[in-house]
Every structure is written in C-alpha cells, then in structure tokens.
Amino acid sequence: MDYLEFKIKCLEQFQEILIAELSMIGFDSFLETEEGIDAYTLESDFDRKAFDSVIAQYKEAAEITIEEGVMPKVNWNEEWEKNYDPIEVDDLVYVKASFHPSKPGFKHEIVINPKMSFGTGHHATTFQMLRHQGQIDHQGKRVLDVGSGTGILAVMAHLLGASDVEAFDIDDWCVENGNENFDLNGLTTRMGLGTIREVQPQGQFDIVLANINKNILLDEMAIYAELVKNHGYLLLSGFYTDDINDLTEHAKPLGMELISQQSKDNWAALILKKV
Known part of the structure; x- marks a missing residue:
C-alpha cells in the first residue's frame, strides 16, 4: 500500500499542533524538519475533507504551504535518524537516540528512539x-x-x-x-x-x-x-x-x-x- 506524503512548511510554533491535529485524522507518521513537518498516511486512510479542514484552520496563522506526493515504500528509521539531533537541557539531562554517543557533564541521560511519535x-x-x-x-x-x-x-x-x-x-x-x-x-x-x-x-x-x-x-x-x-x-x-x-x-x-x-x-x- 502506498503512503501519501505531505511536505508542510509552517511556522515552528505550529509544528507540534499540526502533528497532533493530523494524527487525529489518520496520519500515522511524521518528521519534523527545518521548514515544518513531513506528514504521511496510507492512501486508503486519507480523508481529504478532514485534511483540508485542519489546514484551513491554521493556514493563515501558521503561514502554511504544502507539497503533496506519493512514497511507495519508506524506511522510517533511516528517515528519522537523518533529522534527529541530541538535546541538552541545562546540565540536567542529555536526550539522545540509541545511535548517538553519550556525553559527559549531565546529571541524567535519556535514550529516546522517537520513530514517528512526537x-x-x-x-x-x-x-x-x-x-x-x-x-x-x-x-x-x-x-x-x-x-x-x-x-x-x-x-x-x-x-x-x-x-x-x-x-x-x-x-x-x-x-x-x-x-x-x-x-x-x-x-x-x-x-x-x-x-x-x-x-x-x-x-x-x-x-x-x-x-x-x-x-x-x-x-x-x-x-x-x-x-x-x-x-x-x-x-x-x-x-x-x-x-x-x-x-x-x-x-x-x-x-x-x-x-x-x-x-x-x-x-x-x-x-x-x-x-
């Protein structure tokens, strides 16, 4: 089954909101990018009316533009590994994926392999x-x-x-x-x-x-x-x-x-x- 791909450019502060909204209408995979988010859904699960409604709700405020396409097969792990960098919260915690090396100087370390979750x-x-x-x-x-x-x-x-x-x-x-x-x-x-x-x-x-x-x-x-x-x-x-x-x-x-x-x-x- 093919996946539909939507490359959504938007203001950074709307990325997580759009992910949450789209996940409620059948989208099951997301990548956060420098310009916005890439959102994916199975072609059979796509509801055009619901999608258009979500986009219309935030289009002006989030300055949304969209490129649509079809992705026949996706190696999700490879895709998110390209877009996931470690996070440092003061000296409290270092958040990394399993493929990142550890880093000294933090009280705690968290390993998060986010896949398509947010x-x-x-x-x-x-x-x-x-x-x-x-x-x-x-x-x-x-x-x-x-x-x-x-x-x-x-x-x-x-x-x-x-x-x-x-x-x-x-x-x-x-x-x-x-x-x-x-x-x-x-x-x-x-x-x-x-x-x-x-x-x-x-x-x-x-x-x-x-x-x-x-x-x-x-x-x-x-x-x-x-x-x-x-x-x-x-x-x-x-x-x-x-x-x-x-x-x-x-x-x-x-x-x-x-x-x-x-x-x-x-x-x-x-x-x-x-x-």
Missing part, C-alpha cells in the same frame, strides 16, 4: 517540562504522565527517583513506541492506551504531568486536580504564553496555585501546587 525534547513544551521536572523532588514519589507521547517525561520521572510511574496516550503508535523507550531506559511499567477518562488512573499522585494542548487541559483540569495529592504538583505545558491566565484562572478554584512559570519560543510551562 515529544522528543526538541519542542519548547517538552524542553520546558523536563526543566521543570528537575525543579521538583521526585524521590519516592508517585507520578502520572498524561498524554505521554514518546514517554520522555515518564522516563525523566524514573531517573529523578520516582517510585511509581504511570503513563498513557490516546495513540496506539505512541504507546508502542513509548514502551520501547521505557525498555531502553530501564522502566518496567507499561504505557496505557486511551484518554484520562478511559484509563481512569487509580488513587492520587504526588506529581501529575500534562503536556497536551490548551483545550484538553481546560477540559481535564478538574480530573488532574482530583488526582493530585494535597501539597502535590501539577506540571502543565502545550499552550502559548497568552493562555497562561486562562489556565491559572481555571485551576485556582480547584485548589491549584501557580508557583512557577517559564516560556520559550512563545510556548509556556507552569508548575501548580495543590494547597
């Missing part, structure tokens, strides 16, 4: 979540990673000493890839499949991590607040700096207090504490 640390949201994790005591804590993607934040929690890490994602490809990355980094936990309402995590957690998008965060905020223990932490990202007030105002009545925030490339990340 959440490698390259995007500003993931980068900031990792940095915020480094500011929170994970030792012996129970941690939940919502919308885990490649599993990178769950891996970070494990390396920081969390005693129990749970993770899940709505995409079965992310779950498969995430479990592979867990194995590479010594996690025995398995990633679940579904939304937070479908997975229904049990008990409460010292730390909840959610790097998704503004609308989902607002919709699920009350669930996160219920899952966070008193004096526990909720780490959020996946939204713009202009959205910070909307998120914090929504969280405040739920007993969640903003204690730290940062921004990178107009993307924001927050640490909230349950008081």
Whole structure:
C-alpha cells in the first residue's frame, strides 16, 4: 500500500499542533524538519475533507504551504535518524537516540528512539517540562504522565527517583513506541492506551504531568486536580504564553496555585501546587 506524503512548511510554533491535529485524522507518521513537518498516511486512510479542514484552520496563522506526493515504500528509521539531533537541557539531562554517543557533564541521560511519535525534547513544551521536572523532588514519589507521547517525561520521572510511574496516550503508535523507550531506559511499567477518562488512573499522585494542548487541559483540569495529592504538583505545558491566565484562572478554584512559570519560543510551562 502506498503512503501519501505531505511536505508542510509552517511556522515552528505550529509544528507540534499540526502533528497532533493530523494524527487525529489518520496520519500515522511524521518528521519534523527545518521548514515544518513531513506528514504521511496510507492512501486508503486519507480523508481529504478532514485534511483540508485542519489546514484551513491554521493556514493563515501558521503561514502554511504544502507539497503533496506519493512514497511507495519508506524506511522510517533511516528517515528519522537523518533529522534527529541530541538535546541538552541545562546540565540536567542529555536526550539522545540509541545511535548517538553519550556525553559527559549531565546529571541524567535519556535514550529516546522517537520513530514517528512526537515529544522528543526538541519542542519548547517538552524542553520546558523536563526543566521543570528537575525543579521538583521526585524521590519516592508517585507520578502520572498524561498524554505521554514518546514517554520522555515518564522516563525523566524514573531517573529523578520516582517510585511509581504511570503513563498513557490516546495513540496506539505512541504507546508502542513509548514502551520501547521505557525498555531502553530501564522502566518496567507499561504505557496505557486511551484518554484520562478511559484509563481512569487509580488513587492520587504526588506529581501529575500534562503536556497536551490548551483545550484538553481546560477540559481535564478538574480530573488532574482530583488526582493530585494535597501539597502535590501539577506540571502543565502545550499552550502559548497568552493562555497562561486562562489556565491559572481555571485551576485556582480547584485548589491549584501557580508557583512557577517559564516560556520559550512563545510556548509556556507552569508548575501548580495543590494547597
């Protein structure tokens, strides 16, 4: 079966949003490039109407242009290896693929073979979540990673000493890839499949991590607040700096207090504490 290829040029801050939107309408493979993203879907799975709707929604704001083509056969590993460089988050963590050499001078090292999942640390949201994790005591804590993607934040929690890490994602490809990355980094936990309402995590957690998008965060905020223990932490990202007030105002009545925030490339990340 042939794959359809869409080379999408767009502003950098829209790359992860477009990947998320296209994955919801049947696209199963992505490459982030210097100019935007390359998106792939089986010809039999392609929904032109849904695709055009997604592109129209972001075309003007993201300055989108598209080249379409057909790719009969793809060596995915070879393709993403060409486009994946290691990431350095301060001296906290060095994120690399299995084919990269290690690098001294970092407290931790994460091995992520992203394949076609997203959440490698390259995007500003993931980068900031990792940095915020480094500011929170994970030792012996129970941690939940919502919308885990490649599993990178769950891996970070494990390396920081969390005693129990749970993770899940709505995409079965992310779950498969995430479990592979867990194995590479010594996690025995398995990633679940579904939304937070479908997975229904049990008990409460010292730390909840959610790097998704503004609308989902607002919709699920009350669930996160219920899952966070008193004096526990909720780490959020996946939204713009202009959205910070909307998120914090929504969280405040739920007993969640903003204690730290940062921004990178107009993307924001927050640490909230349950008081």
